[in-house]
Amino acid sequence: MREAILVAFIGLVILTLIPFGSVTPLPFAFAAIGMFALAIVSILLFAEPRQSRWVFKIALLLLVVLTSWTFIQTIELPVNRLANPAWGAARDLAGVQYAAISVEPADTLASILWVALPFVTFLTGLILCDTDQRARKVLASLGLAAGGIAVFGLLQFSLFPNILIVIEKHAYLDSLTAVFVNRNTAATFLGLGTLLMLTLVRDIARSYSIHPPGEPGRNLLLLRTWIYVLLLCACFTALMLSRSRAGIFATFIAAIIYFPWLVINWNSSRRYLTPAPRWRSVLKLLSAVIFIVLLLSMFAGQAILRAQERRLEDDDRFCILPGIWRAISDHWLTGTGLGTFRTVFSAYRDPACGIFGIFDRAHNFYLEGFLGLGVTFPVATFLTFAVLAKVFWRGLSERRRLRHYVLLGIAATVLVALHAAVDFSLQIPGFAVFFSAFLSAVVAISLGRSHGQTDRQYV
Template sequence: MLSNLINRRVLREVLLFVFIGLVILTLIPFGSVTPFPFAFAAIAMFALAIISALIFGEPEQSRWVFSTALLVLVVVTGWTFVQTIDLPSDWLANPAWRAARDLAGVQYAAISVEPADTLASILWVALPFVTFLTGLLLCDNDQRARKLLVALGLSAGVIAVFGLLQFSMFPKILIVIEKHAYLDSLTAVFVNRNTAATFLGVGTLLMLTLVRDLSRSLSHYPAGEPGRNTLFVRSWIYILLLCACFTALMLSRSRAGIFATFVAALIYVPWLVVNWNGSTRRLKPSPKWRSVLKLLSAAGLVVVLPAVFAGQAILRAQERSLADDDRFCILPGIWRAISDHWLTGTGLGTFRTVFSAYRDPACGIFGIFDRAHNFYLEGFLGLGIVFPVAALLVFAVLARVFRRGLADRRRLRHYVLLGIAATVLVALHAAVDFSLQIPGFAVFFSAFLSAVVTISLGRSQKETDRQYS
């Protein structure tokens, strides 16, 4: 019995290590936007999910979250498959098929205007969900969840360092190929600067959390102990990686990415500064005026830092106002397309084909919009009414998880705040960009959420905080 328990524990650690490696590998080749890296990431993650589910079964503490996420995955993928079926009646089929039958004699009618593309898009939706479910299976306690977060934070820091070196020495090179777009912006391992900004924003919050945890451990470490110097060196490495993430974020020149990170930092940083030493019963409560001063100082620091270091993004905003941005010019056309297909959608992955009929000539004739630059509107157009219902359910589940985490957790409450801040960051930026549609970042953020959810739901009322210190 004991040997079996030890073997399962070791096996879970090994699979967690493989899981972390897969998440990082999915990030590196341009966010896995090309077919071969994406196919490798999908096959490997699905195989790992099946193995983990067969060995460990459903997670105990986060079972209801696991079941809800699985339900959303089944409903969304099932509806996407239904959109590709040749319908016996034309009452749900897209009107484009009627015109195709009259002009070319096509004997096919489906909800999607491009069934093949919609069918292929199922994998793009399933991969982040499967990543989240696998993270819940493997991160069954605080220790493993924190191990995953440390790995994600360090990987973000290393990628930021790589991006800084590449941008300073080889600005026209993207990893190993010639860079054709965003030559004036740091994009790290991504093609798009906005995706890079979202990733680096989450990485900055993660590294700030790791610096806080390590500095707190260092302050409680007995003086003269042999391991103190090692801990001190690690703390400085973490600080350098934090600075690298923040600097790379500023050099991305992404206006929306920097603004979303600023909002998230206003949520997270003041609380983190006030509770930097954690809440312990042994500490003497500090005066209220000192806490207020810390809070105001932290909020002021969050406001000042972007104003000082985000000069290039601010210059972009001054040179090109929001009214001149093509992303906002095409919004009325997207709304018209949604109003015509709000119930069934036009098929997942069909935005490029459908939007061409609704594009306003006033937005210019150059360029092809293959994405809506708005995750919510593109999802609504592709899936119809199913998408807002699924999105509201996901946000409701996360809100309930974070609410319980804030109520139950004490020493690890800052991880709950980290999850809230990062979710706000990604949700805000998704309204003007497509970072969540990039497989590499979607997998990274799904793994991050699985660890944060585990920590938020990890403590029962009978447990003490001592075991988590």
């Protein structure tokens, strides 16, 4: 039963990605209904996870607090001092008697599901990933899905550059966006996919190297190794063709964290391995860093050219930052209501940033969350990073053979956290669900081992 539900969970996560990241109402509703149903079934059948119980409880607490506060922002308040000042103007001009923290209660109420879906995905993943083997199955499936989407994106970009899945493409015609509308979201996803496929290549290559010659299955392992290598190359190539400056830079930082360790510890899990001289480890480290730098300089030319042509001070995303900070300073305690950025920011927009276009997002996950939820958001963000830091520290301390999965989690978290400072990838439901499922698997691996189950020798 758990295996069947796990397969359904993986399938739903992948399906949530495909229709433009489920940014439209119908795919989002399907993803939400499916994930909530899986969550209810999982908790009723299997109860709380054992080894990651404390993380499960903290995540559930954050979900309750954030959704409760979002709901409170929409209700009519008996004390008008907490209500947004805009309601006072509405009362004077139009006789409106309603007053709430949110300037758009209906939009804020609808945003509760957008917050809840990634949390429910993470909680469900923790329940289902009760062994290392199941957690690795989730990560392998997500990596292969990312590779498949990268191949689709490359074919689509090469053969039908003006088509996005099945509709005409109107934006980012010069960039590969795969199944997403925005190239920055695609870059975050493809960067994470590159890290996942790099991990799968390492695992399958080591399995092939220790598989005794002549035994059945060796040729199949070789075939799988080459397929994984091709999918890794597809993810990396698609990432470069996205032309996302921040996405490529964030992936570069994540690769600097992850790839050198992977090279140095390629054979670290073998028993009775003679320790390598220190100079050899240093040489491997420098070689890995130089390789990453050369790879970036050779293949990220288009993104580097964009960075040179359009400096940071000319980027609208940075021009609007002072206005966002003014809005936050006026509403830092209670916020203006989740999902109200587009309405609120118009009053703070600097005319020097241009009069064309409408900013419906802050292009900064942290600032938009702060503006929408008030001081509750930075507190929740700090707690989230603190919990992840503790989980990864414990994983680094206690895991041996699967320690590279802990490093994978750290690198991927750095990638997503860095890019979230200049983009809104975490606000796209498809990617948020994908990353939540990924986190649930690496957290499960970091916090424990299989309960009496031994992973297969050749996987």
